[in-house]
Amino acid sequence: MGDKIGRPKAGQEPLNRERILAAALRLVDEHGMEALSMRRLAAELKVDPMAIYYHLPNKRAILAGLVERVFAELRVPSAKNKAWQDRVRAVARAYHGLAKAHPNLVLYLVTDRESAAVAALELNEALYEALAEAGLSPRMIMRASDLVVDYVNGFALAEVSGPVGQPGEWRELLALLNEQPPEQFPALRHVFGSLAGKDLASGFGTGLDIILAGIAAIAANANKERVSPEEGNRG
């Protein structure tokens, strides 16, 4: 940040991929996805629009570069001494942090599996390690890991699609509910009634807790079966 009139060189150092992506990310973070056009980006860089094409082949490459760049910020915490639950939580939080840091890019972060692939290796490695420790089978490790990633993606998306702040969709749901005949949607009304006025912090952690409880239950169940497959359980 902090670029003002006092640039280091009024004569402009040469353009490069790095500088283009930095400007593109600033544009997206500050003015949203729709502000990112080749022409506007060029204006930001004080350069002819076509100059960009010398460094990056097309707009898709810019988007991909952005996703790659943001995922490169991901630092998976390696708390190997902690319980597997906390390790999963740490990975999920780190990943979710990326989305929070660049909300306007979330749709692409979540969509562009290709550009995220390198970072995904680290992320999955950390998850697989933790989940192996939980006692899951290889198949279940993969499934549970996918579940965590899908959840973070879905949650991040919801955070960003909602009108302004609140995660989940319940704010506008409530408004709509009040327009419906009062005998309809009793379950919704009961829950919203019980919760009225209470301030609910972000549900990210709670969702994660449910998932972790599920993993623990499945792991325990698998263990029981492995200990005494057909002879009955004597634990």
Place this chain on the structure above:
Amino acid sequence: MGDKIGRPKAGQEPLNRERILAAALRLVDEHGMEALSMRRLAAELKVDPMAIYYHLPNKRAILAGLVERVFAELRVPSAKNKAWQDRVRAVARAYHGLAKAHPNLVLYLVTDRESAAVAALELNEALYEALAEAGLSPRMIMRASDLVVDYVNGFALAEVSGPVGQPGEWRELLALLNEQPPEQFPALRHVFGSLAGKDLASGFGTGLDIILAGIAAIAANANKERVSPEEGNRG
């Protein structure tokens, strides 16, 4: 509604919102999101591009109409006699079915909370009913419901972002893994090694199972606490 007054152009019945949205959906389903332009849509309808603006104010309205239309297809199965787990599964599957039916629209289905709101009422009502039966507190009902929805959204997105068929991201991950130094990512290698050759059906159901196990565990735990809050557990 209106009959053939004024301008039947070569046998066409008059344009209307319905016909425009139908054509738009066909365009998206068959040729992807990027094929949906006002001009191409008009060509499809054999009409001047500006004719569309008489029936729908702008392109955003078309997208919103599409999302609304697809969500209107949602029929939440009302298997009230079944176990709560099966009821949650049924809702999740119904919702997921929409995404599968219109993969090119998934990004918007998942993003446009506003247009989906009416259908979201029914969907959440069904989830809340089932989750209440599971014995969750109002707060937990809301959280668990959000978790299920976020998971379905995340899963649907992953299904669509991947290169071709497989859900999850593991196909390209594996290719990338083979390019890495062999001492790195041992957990990934172990899991993928164990799973090589086995054909893994879609993980949608397994992810759901983990979530359901988590909900059951949390409900059981809450019950235990409620039965004997400070006196210790004598179960």
Place this chain on the structure above:
DNA sequence: ACCTGAACACCGTTCAAGT
């Protein structure tokens, strides 16, 4: 009431040219 057509302000990208 319903549709057309020209016009405007944008896009991404190609290609030839300038230094």
Place this chain on the structure above:
DNA sequence: ACCTGAACACCGTTCAAGT
């Protein structure tokens, strides 16, 4: 090697006009 500028084929949308 790096950048410019004109040109092309598209966009979404406004506005005045036609029936």
